[in-house]
Structures are given as C-alpha cells and as structure tokens.
Amino acid sequence: MSFLNPSNGAWSILALLVALLLVLVTFVKFTRLWTVILIALLPILGVWTFVKAPEWGLWFPKDVSTHGAGMDSLFNLILWMVAITFVLTEVGLVWCVFRYHDKVPGKSLFTHGSHKLEMIWTAIPAVALLVIAFAQIGTFKQIKFEDHWPTGGPYSKDKPIAHVIAYQFAWLMRYPDANGSFDSVDVIESPFDFVVPVDTDIMFQLKSRDVLHSFFLPNLRLKQDAVPGMTIPMWFQATEVGEYDLICAELCGWGHYKMAGRLIVKSKPDYEKWLADKRAALKSNGTADLEAAE
Amino acid sequence: MSPDGNSAPAHAPAHAPGHGGGAHPAQEGPRGVAAPGTVHVSHDHHELGFLRKYVFSVDHKVIAIQFMLTGLFFLVLGGLFAMAIRHQVAWPWKPIPGLSVLFPDTGGVISPEFYTMLFTMHGTIMIFFVIIPLLTGAFGNFLIPLMVGAPDMAFPKLNMFGYWAMIPAIFFALLGFFVEGGAAAAGWTAYPTLSTIATAAPGSLTGQTWWLMALTWVGVSSMMGAVNYVTTIFKMRAPGMTMMRMPLSIWGLLIAALLQLFALPVLTAASILQLLDRTLHTGFFTPSNLLVNATRPELLSNAGAALDGASGGHPLLWQHLFWFYSHPAVYIMVLPAMGFASDILSTHARKPVFGYKPMVYSMSAIAGLGFIVWGHHMFTSGMNPALGMSFMVATIMIALPSAVKVFNWIGTLWGSRIHLNSAMLNALAFVAMFIIGGLSGIWMAATPVDIYIHDTYIVVAHFHYVVFAGSVFAIWAAIYHWFPKMFGRQMNETLGKVHFIGSFVFTNGVFYMMHQIGLAGLMRRTADPYTYATYAHLQESNELITLCAFALFVWQIFFVINFFHSMFWGKRVGRNPWRANSLEWEAPSPPGHGNFDRELAVYRGPYEYGSPEVSEDYLPQTRKLGDGAARPAQAHAHH
Amino acid sequence: MSQATLAPHAGAHGHHGHKADPFAYDPAVDAPAEHHAIYDYDSGPPVERGKFAIWLFLATEVMFFTGLIGTYIILRTGASAWPNPEERLAVDITAFNTFVLIISSWLMVRALQAGQKGDKAGILKWLGATILGGALFVGIQVYEYIELYKHGSWPNVDIFWSTFYAMTGFHGLHVVVGVIWLICAWFGAARGKYTAQNHMGLELAGLYWHFVDLVWVLLFTIVYLF
C-alpha cells in the first residue's frame, strides 16, 4: 500500500480526509446522485477487481495437478454466470434509483406484480442453476468417488503410497516397508514432508490422531479433513516437480496457523532414490510405533 | 373526540361494560374458544412502578427495546473482537496500540490461543447475541403485535421470561474469558474432538462448557419467543387481517420462528450431548483410540491426563446435528431482514411490493429447502461423497426462490417514487449487497469448487456479505424506519446519511477483497497466515482490509450519536410520519401499553401505495372506502 | 363504525389542510395513552391459544427427541459391534414399567373425561392415579439406575451406556416434569379450577403426558427390544 509509506503517508492521509469530507458534504446534498454512483461502483469495481486480481497475485495459486484444470474451469463457469447476474441485477437497481425519484410527477405505477414476469424470472435462473449443478458432477466424481478413480498405477486404495497422519501440530507421512506393510519396524517416516513422484496417480490414506485437521494443497486444489477415527482414502496427480505448501485447513487448536507441511514432488528416479536412501538409513532402527495408537 | 371529525370507536368508552377484573385479557389463564372477530374489551388501571415498567416488563415493546439495547451492546463488543482479529491478521504478533494497558502481561500482543478465542467468541456473539436477538428478539417483539393489530403477545409473561433467559446466556458467554484456560476456542462451530477433549485446546478446559451453557440458554430464549410469535400471528390478528394481508416483515418473522421451533431443539440436544461428553465423559463424539498431546503443558493444569471415559462415537455426528440447526439458522438471520427490506422499500418507494404472493412462497421455499441442505458445510468433512451430491443440488436450488425475491425487489422499485432517506438507503444497500453474498454461495454449493474454497476467506467474504452487508444493513434500515414508532422521535437524517455512506464504502472495502485473497487460498482461522509461502504476498491486501475495518468501526460513532441523541432530543413525530399503510402506524408513537387506542378493522393488504382509488399516495389497511371497496374477510362481529 | 376505521387522523388532516404539516406531532391526538381500552382479537385456527402453543411446544419436543434418537440410531448402526441389550438390561422390569406408563395414559384419559363433565371428585381420583403411575415409573427407573451403577455401568463406560443414559435419562426428566405438572393440575382441581366449560389446564397437562408416554414406547422399543 503505497499511501501507507511513511515518507508520503501523512500527506496522503490528509488528502484522503479532505476528499472524504468533500464527498460527505456533497453526499448529503446530492444523495440521489451519490447513491447511484455508489451502487454503480459495486459492479464496476467488483468486476474490475476480479479482472485485475490475477495480476495482483490474488488468484488461484499455480495449478500443478490433474484435478486443477477441471476445478478451475468450473469456478470460472460459475464466475461468468454470477458475474452476469450480478451486473444485471445491480444495473437494474441503479437504474431504478436513477430514474424513479420522488421529483417525478404523479403517483408510482400501481401494480401488484405480473404472473408472466414471475414465470420468466423463475424459469431462466432455474435453467442456469441446473446447468451449474450438473456441470459439477463429473469432476466431483473423479475426485471423490472411489469407483471413478484411475486404476493401473503403482498405487491404489489398498496399496497406498503412504499413510498421512495429522496431529497437533504436525504431519507425519508413513511409507510402507519394502513388502508394502505398514505394521513393520521398517516403515519409513517422513515428518512434515510428503514426498511423491511426479506424473503418477498418488493414492494415500489420511488419518488423524487427536482432533480434526484438514489436508490442503492449494496448488493441487485438494482439500480433505482428517477425522479422528476415520481412514480416508484420497488421490491426486502432481504434474510438476517442486515443493508446495501443505496447509492444515481445519481449526485444530492454538497452533493451527503453523501446522505447515510440504508436498515435495520429485521426478520418478529422484523419488525412487529418496525412498532407497530412507530405507538404507533406516535399516534395523525400530521406530516408535505411532500408528499402533490409532 | 378530536375536532377534525376523527373519533374513537363509539363502543370503546373508557368503561366498557361486560367484563370484570380489569386483568389484561392476554394474561388470563386459558379461556374457551372465542368466535373469530370477537372483541374482548378490557383496560388496566394500575400504575406500574419503574421496575415493572422498564425492567420486569411484560409489554412487548419494552421487551423489544431491551433486546435491542442488548443486541447493540453486543454488536459493539463483537465489533471490537473483529478489530482485534483484523489487527492480528494484518500485523501478526504486533502489539495492539493501547491494549497493553488492559493486558500488561502480554504487552497488547495477541497470543495464538487468544486469537482462537477471539474469532470463536466473535462468531458466537455476532450470531447468537446480535443478529438473532436483534431480528427476532427486538423487531419480532416490537412489530408482530403492532403489525397484526394485537394488544400484546399471546403470552406476555412468557415473553418476559424469553428476555430474561438471555441473562444467564450472556453471563455464561462472558464467563469464559475469566476461567482457567480462557473462553471457548473451538470456533463458533465447536467441532469435536477439539471442543470435547479438555487437553486439546486451552479453551476446551472449561471455557467450552460455559459456551455450551450459554448456547442452551439462548436456545431457551429463542424457543419461548418463537412459540409466542407463532401463536400471536395465528391467533391474534385483527378482524380482516388475513394471512395474505400481513406485511412481509411478519411473514419473515413467522417463518423464522417456525425454523427456530423445528431446528433449534436439535441443536439443544446436540449441545447437551457435547456437554455430557465434556462433563460425564460419555463418548458421543469421541472415536476410539485418541492420542491427544498436551502440546503446551504450561497452559493446562491437568496436562497429560489420560483420556478417560467412553468412546465409540463419531465427530461427524456433531457436524450433522450442528448444521441441521445452523444452516436453517442462517435463514433465521436473513428472512426477517428480507421482510423488513420489502416493507421499507415499498413504503419509501411509494409503490406496492411487486409479487406479494411469490415473495411469501419464496420465503417459505427458502425455509423448506433450508432444512435439507445442511451438508453443504461438510463437503470436505469425510461425509459420504454421494450425499454431497444431493446436498449440492438442493443448495443450488435455494438460489431460485432467492432470485425471485431479488427480482421482485427490483420490480418493486420499477416505476416507483423513491424517497432516499436513511431507511431507504440502508434497505437498498441490503439488496445490493445481499446479491453479492448470495451469489458467492453458488461457488461454495458447487462441490468440486468447494473442495478448494472451503474454509478459505471466500467463505468469510460470503457470510459477512449476507450477515453484515445483508442483515445488519437491514437492521439499520429497520431502526431508521421504526425508530419513530419506538420512541416517538425521528432519527436525524443528515447523520443517518453520513453514517450510511461510510458504512457502505467501508463494508465493501472490508469484505470484497476477501473474495480475492480467499481465491489465493488464504485460510480462515489463521492467526499468522504469513508462515506459509503461499500467503506471503497477501499481507498488503490484508492491511488494506484491516484499515477499512477500523474505519468502519470508528464510523459507527455517527450511528451511536444519532441513536441516543434522537432517543431523547430527536424531532417529535406523529403517528404516521412515513405515510405508511400497515397497522403499527395507527397506534400512538410510541404506543401505550395495549397498543391501539381504537378498534381496528382491516380492509386490504399493506402495500396500497399509489392506489388510484384515493387521492393520497397511500391507503392504510384500516381505511374503509365506499361500499364497492374491499371488505374485511371476517365479519366484524359485534356492536 | 365507519369513522372509526378511517385513515388515522393524520390522513384526514391532510385532506382538510388544517395544518401545514399534517404529519407533525400533535399532542392532542398523538400522546400515547397508557390506560385505554384494549382490544383482543381472536383469529385463525379454532383452537384455544394455550392449546395452540402447547402443540408448538410439543413440536419442539418431537424435534428434540428426534435429535437424540437420530444420534442413537446413527451411533448404533455405525458401530462395529453393539452389545445385545437383553444381556445388559433388565428388559422384563422395564416392560412392566412401560405397562405402568401406558396405563397412566389411560388414567389420564379418564381424568379428562371427568373434567369434561365437571366432576371434581372424578378428576381428583383419576388424576391422582395418573400421578401415582408416573411416580411409580420414575421410582422404578431410579431403582434401575442404582442397580446398574452398582454393577459399574455408568455413562462413561462405553458408548452403549452413554446412549442408554442419555436416551432414558432425558425421557425420565420429562416424566418428572410431567408429574410435577400433573400435581399442579391436581391442586388446581382441588381448588375447583376446572369446570365442564373450562378445563383447558387439565387438557394441556394431559397432552404433555400422552406425549411423554408415546416417546417412551418408542424409546423402549429401540433401546431395550432391538
């Protein structure tokens, strides 16, 4: 915020105050004019900020997933529909305030409604809303319905890449031992870092040990609460190598704000290497069996 | 008899024959069924002392004002909490200037656990101690008897208890801040197991118990009110006041009361179960094999205590029960507001409400659908995704009756003659901004989109647009509009307009940008967002939002001055300063105990503005026209 | 009548142009009257107000128990294993208790019939019997709780007992409230409050009592029998 800059702040604020005062005085004097402007500003600034938002970095973070495209386009579909509705209804309001004021001679139009109009403005939104509703179904199924999940990859619901365990205020990823077992002393534990290979369908199981948490990967448009007492299977595919924030998105206590983890997407060979290194480092080191407590 | 030929009804002399006692009929015990249209005439003779008149009053108008002052007080408190929240989100861990005087040990810095208490209590107070008491407690009480032509509520004593049940609620709600561990800190949604396990959060030590007690008492208060409102509306309408001649405010309040009757008991049951989980260690919401770290032992006296008690319950069960109430509750927070807006728009635009019946039906539809959409708060909760789909469709369909309402409001303004006074400005702003809040609801209703959006600031933007930019603006409109009836004086228009412009600008300044930062992924309930790289660039926007919030808060000084000044020194007005049609304007301003000083008969709906039948631009519901005109539906039985 | 329903004085002022501002405050007509005649209209459905309100109240009670019973059903169907109630509870004693409550409902019907005839002695007799039935029910339930407690069965033991005590306990509280209500009605009857024309108080208490019994039949079925 440049006007907050201490070097020019005082002057900007003074100028603002003066401007405010002027606006106020004229508002009281010319209420109608200003009301028209104010309401008109809603759609104008409202649409403008949405147009500008990507430029300001106030838009979806970069998408590196296969879920993202579908979700973002659904968002945009709704954005278009509501933007049109928004502008039309606000313009209607502005027009009425502008046109029908108490100085217009005569009484107001004496009508109690119109059956035809009611039908029209029920039917049109109904169609729009049904379109919106049905458009969602495919993407939702793909993300959430187990029978719509991709098969054939190295991982599956029963053979997950890892168990992701949330607890106050940390993440623990447990990778199975070489035999795919989670009940062995050779389980690999990776605190805070969820390491996965790129371009692979990743299936994992989400658990919580104490209270609700939520597994949120903004860059992969994925969010799922971790519920104590439940084991929730999930899947995603990351399309780009890199490190991304893993955020706890459900209030879980005083440290909720800092329950940060990382999603580390590696190339397939790098991932294999990481796993092998971990296995090697582990060797017969027994780990505290955290999961046994579940 | 007044000189201009308006007389009191001939049959309403000071001493009407045929009744003894002098007790207020509405306070009498059960009576036999009276024929419709029968008029019981009575009057009361006793002078009431100060206590009986202003504190333990059974007069619905006094109770209404009690609710209003309580609600406004909590609006200030909840607003202060909001300011602390905003300060923290913009400048995490920076001391709040001046706060170190109050809290010397922290130096005015908000601790992370205090932050969780702040938004929990902010949400709780705003919803349960501000919006619901203001809409149903204050305006429900004030308007229902006056607008249907009744002398008081059906059960005035019950009404008084309804207000007094708020006192323990207030006590328990505030008590939390003074007990060990501090106030409840599990969010206003109080999800277990954070809320049920004492060691999970400092506020769950004892604060949560008091929070649940507070909620239960609020529930008792609302339930007493709701029984009263529905009975009064059904049973005490003046002759000729058919259901379809009731002002939309009454419809909104009626439907909200029905929602409370059918939804609130479920929340009461749920909070009692949570209370049992916390005190008797039952296991309704506790799954087996929990392992709770006492992560900050120094905060907890019994840190590390093993979890004893039953288990085998389910945390999601609470969410279902909670939202089964709290989703309908959001419509409790908006339907009366919609009603007020309709009445105020129509009155000050001098034009009949467009599509009265569609308005009534759409309010009913919103309420009905409202019962089957609660799952939209749980799309990412782990609930069966197939259920998510049906909740999505039902939720999106709620936009339909809402659309009908919005279009009818615009239709009402079309061809009207708008008087832009403070009440009208706020009502217009309600419509303009409710649209924004409603439309963002569509994103959230869409399941795949909500996977990303859930618990981000888009949700915060959504509900502040509907409850603050919506309901609070409607409450302001209602205050400006009915103030003359409440206090016999009008609020100052200049101050009202000054208040309006600042509130409008800064409200949008606060809440509009929240859409974009939510889109960028910012989570709600985050004490320090900038610990994440993803959010680092959002601080500037948050600073701007916070400055607008401070300005918004400070700006309310114009309202406070106007409110109290007008109460005592405002311009005195007659019965009907707005030339309005509905019944409340027939009574003196303010109406005495018993409301109307003459008998009423209703001949038409409340929105006959600009009727060609008369030369004025309004036509009160009680005015009888020549013989060809509409007659009251019910025969006017006697005399 | 016709002048009475004219527009308020203000509108008429406007017509005749007596004043510059017809809507201004005029103490002669606008002063609030504190002690004036009060009109109390009766509209809408042909039931007495109190009865109307009781039905609303019962609706809230229905929703309250819906919440509880819903909780029970969800937890029970969702549990991996649920103990057989017969092994943990004394079903025969409670079956008897259920019978007691059903009888008391019938006694209540008789009390109301006496009320409709204005038969004070009859009311006292039948209502007294209803109260005894209710009290017996509470007594047996307390006995049941004590026995269970002795066996170490308490709400914090497991989810079966949590739900058991919540369901039956809240119902028990309702019975206690009902008994107190009936006792008040009994004293009312003793004072001669109910006549053939007006016995609404009795009817309201009866409605509540039948409701409480009905809920028990449901609870007994799902908590004890299934």
Ligand code: HEA
């Ligand atoms: C007064 C309060 C109020 C109101 C009226 C609403 C109205 C609506 N709400 Fe909102 N809501 C809240 C208060 C309210 N809500 C609160 C407090 C929360 C957060 C709770 C918490 O977690 O703390 C919440 C959260 C919330 C969620 C959960 C989000 C999440 O946590 O992930 C969802 C999801 O579906 C939702 C949806 C809706 C919808 C679809 C409506 C609809 O009723 C809106 C309908 C209106 C319109 C759509 C506008 C008018 C229509 C038109 C102009 C034309 C037609 C439109 C189209 C063709 C698109 N709300």
Ligand code: HEA
């Ligand atoms: C009705 C409800 C309501 C209202 C009015 C508000 C008002 C405000 N809210 Fe609040 N808010 C909630 C309900 C409400 N909120 C809920 C339910 C939550 C979720 C809590 C949770 O997560 O559990 C929430 C959460 C919430 C958050 C998110 C916190 C987080 O998740 O970390 C934020 C952040 O900016 C916020 C900000 C504000 C601001 C700036 C206002 C401002 O608009 C406030 C400005 C206040 C005033 C302008 C009042 C001034 C006083 C008067 C006008 C009366 C004076 C008159 C007389 C005395 C006569 N709110």
Ligand code: CUA
């Ligand atoms: Cu874990 Cu929030």
Ligand SMILES: [Cu+2]
């Ligand atoms: Cu909702």
